[in-house]
């Protein structure tokens with residue numbers, strides 16, 4: 014490969030869980046340039062400009078030396094020249110400086126070994142910002158980096174000196190690199206900043222030690238075994254919260270037992286995901302996973318859908334057809350919205366569960382089925398049993414184990430990781446270059462109560478990905494109802510005053526009432542005069558009225 018082939022997206026690797034970023038295989042840090050500028054200022058004030066220049070030059074030199082070594086090992090270069098040029102390219106990709114190499118002229122003996130124009134040096138910028146214009150070039154770290162890189166790459170001592178620098182008022186920085194012997198006397202004033210004689214030796218020693226340490230670390234990691242399981246399950250279930258981790262733990266346990274499971278929870282909490290998870294964790298993994306929404310199939314068709322029918326069993330039954338119980342044979346049948354099952358079907362389902370055989374509509378023989386049934390409902394089945402709308406015997410048959418999936422508002426730790434996962438999926442689906450959430454948008458997601466749960470969050474993310482102007486989702490891209498977020502939602506570290514909560518809530522209700530103050534007052538069960546008085550007061554404080 015060639016220096017020009019280095020691509021930032023390929024050099025950068027990051028763990029989706031966060032924490033460690035790698036650049037070209039080495040751990041790298043994202044660092045604020047201004048913080049480095051402040052460190053520079055501190056060094057100059059503590060050590061004097063000469064001392065600071067020495068530290069920063071040697072810091073840059075070590076960085077360049079290590080980078081060259083690393084690049085040589087990590088990439089298959091077309092030739093040595095490409096590897097030597099890669100240092101400048103890398104520096105550009107890392108955002109330190111834009112390197113424009115100047116072509117070397119034919120050897121006349123006096124031409125520099127390397128020469129480049131530097132645009133937008135972060136170092137000159139920071140020096141100007143914190144210390145003002147200097148009398149001499151100031152890109153010490155960058156010059157040190159170039160020297161270290163070229164010295165390693167060429168196996169000989171190369172020094173890079175800035176002849177012009179933005180830090181002292183020039184339009185661009187201009188760097189010249191020569192072999193030590195070619196510099197002659199001109200290098201003498203610069204040498205003390207490098208202390209090159211011992212530096213290479215020290216670095217060689219450090220590298221040796223580092224390699225030994227890495228080897229020890231690898232051996233140790235092997236001993237310790239695989240890393241602790243990630244909080245995002247491979248099946249895509251996000252469980253940062255203790256509540257959800259408990260659900261997954263229970264699901265994993267019941268997966269091993271071939272019993273019927275009742276999955277309960279509000280609409281949109283992801284009951285089918287849990288059912289699929291149980292199937293995937295069970296011995297039936299190799300068999301089919303068949304799902305049906307009992308509430309979505311007309312009563313007349315449900316029996317034939319579940320149990321199948323014989324040819325001629327009813328008008329339109331032109332051929333024999335197996336039902337879903339047979340289709341799921343050897344696997345799992347997921348009966349969603351089981352609470353919607355009509356009474357006549359409840360009896361038939363109970364019989365199938367008890368006898369483990371189905372009878373197709375219009376047939377008088379039974380067929381054995383080997384199916385594990387998982388059922389789900391958003392209804393309170395106990396209440397349905399009390400109201401005589403759901404058979405008690407079927408309820409007990411289904412509810413051998415019950416898994417309650419908590420609503421999103423009871424597992425707030427999952428909101429942002431889930432939002433990010435759903436955002437990524439939506440961006441991929443819609444081919445939109447959206448990669449994250451603005452802090453304001455993230456905060457709003459945390460505040461909202463999510464009555465529609467994960468499904469609502471998924472829809473919100475998809476919509477926001479389509480609307481987003483840049484690479485991040487901002488507040489305006491979120492659905493309007495999120496703006497009506499329950500002000501009572503408590504977000505750790507962000508406690509609001511009661512008055513603010515009251516104001517936000519009243520304004521939200523007013524907006525929801527289409528601005529009708531009489532209606533809003535009635536909903537809030539306060540007098541219209543009280544509402545007017547409050548609105549007037551908030552106007553008076555200059556706070557936004559809506």
Ligand code: ZN
Pocket residue numbers: 134137150151152175177178179180186187
């Ligand atoms: Zn400079």
